[in-house]
Amino acid sequence: MVHQDQGKLVQMVAADVGLVAPPSRYVLSEENRPTTVAQQAKLVIPIVDASRVAMPDDVEEAAKLRSALQSWGLFVVTGHGMPKEFLDEILEATRKFFHLPLEEKQKCGNVIDGVKFQNEGYGIDRIDSDEQILDWCDRLWLQLQPEDERRLPFWPQNLRDLLHEYTLESGRVTMDVLKAMAKLLNQEEGFFINMVGERFKSYSRFTYYPPCPRPDLVNGLKPHTDKSVITLLLMDKDVGGFQVLKDGHWVDVPMLGNDLLVVVGEGMEIVSNAIFKAPWHRVVTSADKERLSLAMFYQPEPERIIGPSGMLVHEKRPAMFKNSLVQTLADGYWDAFAAGGRTVDFLNVRINAEADAELEGCAVVANN
Numbered sequence: 001m002v003h004q005d006q007g008k009l010v011q012m013v014a015a016d017v018g019l020v021a022p023p024s025r026y027v028l029s030e031e032n033r034p035t036t037v038a039q040q041a042k043l044v045i046p047i048v049d050a051s052r053v054a055m056p057d058d059v060e061e062a063a064k065l066r067s068a069l070q071s072w073g074l075f076v077v078t079g080h081g082m083p084k085e086f087l088d089e090i091l092e093a094t095r096k097f098f099h100l101p102l103e104e105k106q107k108c109g110n111v112i113d114g115v116k117f118q119n120e121g122y123g124i125d126r127i128d129s130d131e132q133i134l135d136w137c138d139r140l141w142l143q144l145q146p147e148d149e150r151r152l153p154f155w156p157q158n159l160r161d162l163l164h165e166y167t168l169e170s171g172r173v174t175m176d177v178l179k180a181m182a183k184l185l186n187q188e189e190g191f192f193i194n195m196v197g198e199r200f201k202s203y204s205r206f207t208y209y210p211p212c213p214r215p216d217l218v219n220g221l222k223p224h225t226d227k228s229v230i231t232l233l234l235m236d237k238d239v240g241g242f243q244v245l246k247d248g249h250w251v252d253v254p255m256l257g258n259d260l261l262v263v264v265g266e267g268m269e270i271v272s273n274a275i276f277k278a279p280w281h282r283v284v285t286s287a288d289k290e291r292l293s294l295a296m297f298y299q300p301e302p303e304r305i306i307g308p309s310g311m312l313v314h315e316k317r318p319a320m321f322k323n324s325l326v327q328t329l330a331d332g333y334w335d336a337f338a339a340g341g342r343t344v345d346f347l348n349v350r351i352n353a354e355a356d357a358e359l360e361g362c363a364v365v366a367n368n
Contacts, residue, residue: 009124010138011098014210025134026218032133033216034250034284043246045253046072048262051079054176066184073264073279074244076256077232080173082166084258087234090162094292097140097156098208108140108154119334121154128338136218136285137209144296145171145202163204170232170260170296171202177230177262185272185312195271196229197301201330209241209283209291220283220291225342227333228265228297235261239291245280266343267299267329273308274320278342302327321349 013023021027028034046068052061068075097105110121119126122140142154144167155163175193182191209220220241235242235256242253242261253261266278285291300306307323321344329343336346344350 009102010134010136011208011210012102014136014212019213021214022136022212022218026136028133028217028219034219034282043251045244045251046075047259048075048077049079050077050173050176051081053180062180062184065180069181069184069264069276072244072246073277074253074281075262077173077177077260077262080169080260082169082173082258086165086169087258088237090159090166090234090294091237091292093156093158093162094206094208094294096158097206098138098292108156110154120151126334126338128335132338133219133222135221136212137207137220137283139208140204140206142204142206143201144204146199159206166294167202167204167296171298173260174230174232174296174298181268181272181276185275187309187311191309192229192268192271195300195304195306196298197304199301201299201302203297203299205293205295205297207283207293207295209285211288211290212285213287215285215287218285220285222337222340223280223282224337224340225278225280226263226265226297227267227330227343228299229267229271230298231263231265232296232298233261233263234294234296236291236293239286239289241283241285241291242293243282243284245282250282265297265299267306267326270321270324270344270349271306271309273312273317275312299330300326302330319351322351324349 013019046064048065048068049061052058053065055061065075105122108122110119110123120141120143122138124138125135127134140154140156142163143149143151144163152160178192179189182189182193185191207221212218212220223245233242235253237255237257240252240255243250244253245251263281264276264278268276269278283291283293304326305323306326308319308321313319324347329347329349332347333343336343339346
């Protein structure tokens with residue numbers, strides 16, 4: 001059950017000129033606090049050229065993609081074809097929205113004509129209990145596709161045209177990546193695209209991380225995995241903070257300039273029978289700089305039932321997950337996210353934990 005007190009917007013909390021430490025609702029227990037990233041932070045995040053991976057005979061780039069997916073679950077994507085000026089304009093429009101007066105931003109809040117939409121609109125992430133430790137961020141969550149399901153009252157005026165264009169452009173990049181991922185599994189290139197369906201869901205999450213006087217005490221965004229099939233992330237060009245769990249250590253993902261980050265979600269993990277795994281990731285804050293990001297999440301049609309493809313299940317690699325209704329997974333995600341867990345574990349979808357012990361180990365580390 002969702003707690004009635006949705007808490008303050010973090011931007012308002014951070015604006016207190018006398019604030020020397022975050023309020024207790026945001027302070028992590030000592031064992032869960034962000035620590036200095038270990039030597040593994042010097043590892044190089046894999047890079048894949050989207051313009052090359054879309055070519056049918058580029059074996060070298062396909063090998064880079066396979067290595068990135070199997071060893072990291074994410075990669076930097078270059079060659080995506082979106083101009084620097086366009087991406088700069090999106091980030092600047094995002095910054096302008098979060099810098100608007102509160103009463104202006106609240107016009108995009110999660111209530112329309114007296115009806116409350118729990119996850120869409122401007123605000124903070126869901127609070128399920130008085131004991132829940134809150135993240136140091138505000139967000140604007142919008143449904144993008146199918147286009148006829150958009151709730152435009154949530155959409156800031158200064159972002160509407162830009163976001164529509166970015167939805168088309170990021171969708172093009174995502175479809176190219178999905179085609180390439182299918183070929184890595186010796187499937188037809190339309191394998192994953194057909195799986196998500198013509199009326200697949202896509203969402204955007206604009207996230208604003210205010211400066212925090214004690215970054216060592218809080219999560220900007222708690223450790224989590226994505227519920228999507230795939231996530232495309234446009235990050236702040238001037239301020240870092242995104243980290244991924246790799247071999248039991250948190251690794252900094254550097255600022256990417258005009259490049260994007262592709263992250264495998266739990267939906268892809270299920271359908272690929274854990275050949276491609278959703279990585280744990282989080283965001284840490286800065287003491288003196290604000291940070292922005294824009295994540296695009298792609299999910300199958302909600303009435304579809306997904307599970308490991310029969311072509312990827314055999315004696316040496318039994319099914320790792322139960323077949324599940326996409327809508328059930330989507331609903332369970334918010335409970336799992338608030339609790340700091342994975343949806344497939346929260347809903348008991350994973351059925352072969354022993355065969356997937358490495359993934360289980362990552363989950364334990366991420367929650368400790």
